Amino acid sequence: MDGGAYHSKRNGPDNPLTPHVLVLDRSRVFAEGAVILLAAAGMTARAADPETGVDSSQADPFTVIVADELCAPRSTGGLLDRLLALHPTTPLVLVVETPGQAADEAVAKTGATAWVSRHSEPDALIGTIRGLHGRRELLRPTTPAPAGSHISADRSVQLTNREQNILTLLSKGLSNEAIGRSLEISASTVRTHVRNVLVKLNVRSRTEAVAMSLHSDGFKGSGGTVERAVS
Amino acid sequence: MAVQDALASADAPFTLLLAHEHTLFRAAVRAGLERDFEQVLVGEAASGGQAIAEAHRHRPAVAIIDSDLPPDGGVRVCTAIKDLNISTQVLIMCRGGNQRLLLHALEAGADGYVRHEGGLSEIVDGCRALQRGEAFVPSRLLAPLLKALIVRRRQEDAVAQRVARLSRREKEVFELLVAGLDPQRIAATLVISPATARTHLQNVLRKLEVHSRLEATALALTHDLVPTLSVKRIY
Numbered sequence: 023m024d025g026g027a028y029h030s031k032r033n034g035p036d037n038p039l040t041p042h043v044l045v046l047d048r049s050r051v052f053a054e055g056a057v058i059l060l061a062a063a064g065m066t067a068r069a070a071d072p073e074t075g076v077d078s079s080q081a082d083p084f085t086v087i088v089a090d091e092l093c094a095p096r097s098t099g100g101l102l103d104r105l106l107a108l109h110p111t112t113p114l115v116l117v118v119e120t121p122g123q124a125a126d127e128a129v130a131k132t133g134a135t136a137w138v139s140r141h142s143e144p145d146a147l148i149g150t151i152r153g154l155h156g157r158r159e160l161l162r163p164t165t166p167a168p169a170g171s172h173i174s175a176d177r178s179v180q181l182t183n184r185e186q187n188i189l190t191l192l193s194k195g196l197s198n199e200a201i202g203r204s205l206e207i208s209a210s211t212v213r214t215h216v217r218n219v220l221v222k223l224n225v226r227s228r229t230e231a232v233a234m235s236l237h238s239d240g241f242k243g244s245g246g247t248v249e250r251a252v253s
Numbered sequence: 254m255a256v257q258d259a260l261a262s263a264d265a266p267f268t269l270l271l272a273h274e275h276t277l278f279r280a281a282v283r284a285g286l287e288r289d290f291e292q293v294l295v296g297e298a299a300s301g302g303q304a305i306a307e308a309h310r311h312r313p314a315v316a317i318i319d320s321d322l323p324p325d326g327g328v329r330v331c332t333a334i335k336d337l338n339i340s341t342q343v344l345i346m347c348r349g350g351n352q353r354l355l356l357h358a359l360e361a362g363a364d365g366y367v368r369h370e371g372g373l374s375e376i377v378d379g380c381r382a383l384q385r386g387e388a389f390v391p392s393r394l395l396a397p398l399l400k401a402l403i404v405r406r407r408q409e410d411a412v413a414q415r416v417a418r419l420s421r422r423e424k425e426v427f428e429l430l431v432a433g434l435d436p437q438r439i440a441a442t443l444v445i446s447p448a449t450a451r452t453h454l455q456n457v458l459r460k461l462e463v464h465s466r467l468e469a470t471a472l473a474l475t476h477d478l479v480p481t482l483s484v485k486r487i488y
Binding site for chain 2: 049054056057062117142
């Protein structure tokens with residue numbers, strides 16, 4: 023599949039304000055059309071074949087990935103797992119057939135970040151991508167280093183998809199045990215993830231972490247349940 | 254006059270109907286088509302009913318119908334649109350190169366066949382081919398399709414030859430069998446003894462080279478043999 027033909031260079035992947043999106047779908051027709059839709063919305067995007075495109079995605083600095091929920095079921099340890107392994111901090115949007123709770127569960131189980139329903143208008147996809155892209159940027163530390171210390175230029179705060187999920191559930195007020203039940207992991211694993219989140223965000227408490235995530239422009243509501251986002 | 258006609262058709266936008274269950278899919282394909290065609294008007298439908306209504310109302314040049322269109326699939330919709338007797342040509346869009354589906358689509362009167370795997374370029378090529386008055390089958394499906402058609406033709410010839418072996422009486426018995434009558438009722442209907450009816454039945458099975466009445470019935474239905482037996486049907 024030649025994704026290059028549809029790669030729009032209007033804003034350029036180097037522009038941090040422009041989402042650079044990878045689209046993977048069993049239907050090549052859909053993937054190619056989606057790239058054009060996203061380009062018309064001012065983003066850059068590339069379509070890739072679910073089977074072969076994962077490996078070639080390594081070199082490209084995608085900021086958001088859009089993947090067909092059914093590309094490869096989690097149980098076969100296929101596409102989605104490989105994507106998340108290669109791009110652990112890149113937000114991943116699942117395109118799903120059935121919105122609502124089933125979609126929430128699919129996102130939680132696969133470690134994706136958000137979902138968009140195939141029955142929704144393009145704005146939902148575009149808004150979700152913008153929101154996820156924007157949130158990534160906002161989680162970088164913006165306070166200047168205190169006198170006498172030094173923050174290295176390439177230190178940037180990136181939460182993994184799993185950490186994002188947990189932050190989302192934290193902001194719903196769930197306890198560690200409830201989070202563990204929801205994601206089918208142990209409470210102690212949850213505690214470890216929460217600890218890492220606090221360190222990465224440079225905050226002292228869960229409350230601060232939640233406040234920080236809710237203040238970001240990208241979202242109404244949490245990553246796991248976003249169908250529409252304010253763009 | 255001829256020049257005016259040519260100019261008129263050059264300016265007239267190409268009208269398309271896109272029928273697929275998913276809003277996002279339709280939006281994505283619309284974006285692709287609007288980019289690849291100079292002037293195109295794209296109508297949309299999310300279901301079979303909507304597709305037929307849209308076709309009837311707007312008479313698009315080409316209707317692209319997804320094979321999984323709810324509620325009954327795209328091939329049924331193709332038949333319905335063809336039954337409207339309008340000039341709309343139909344492209345069926347499927348996943349993969351399913352032989353049976355392709356044959357089914359062509360039998361339903363589809364003017365062409367495009368695949369999700371073929372990307373936007375296959376749809377564009379398909380539409381352009383239909384505009385030129387050609388049929389469209391993706392080239393890699395053409396060879397298997399022709400082979401399948403030849404095999405089918407040979408099978409039908411073989412079956413036709415076997416049916417030709419049946420005597421007039423045997424054809425009568427065969428048709429009553431296919432209509433669902435048991436040997437007793439066949440005998441009563443034809444005013445013959447049950448033993449005679451059973452003999453005829455055995456000969457039918459033997460000549461048709463099948464092993465059971467069920468197989469004989471299936472053969473008749475698969476190859477649409479009933480009209481050829483030309484005996485009044487009694488239920």
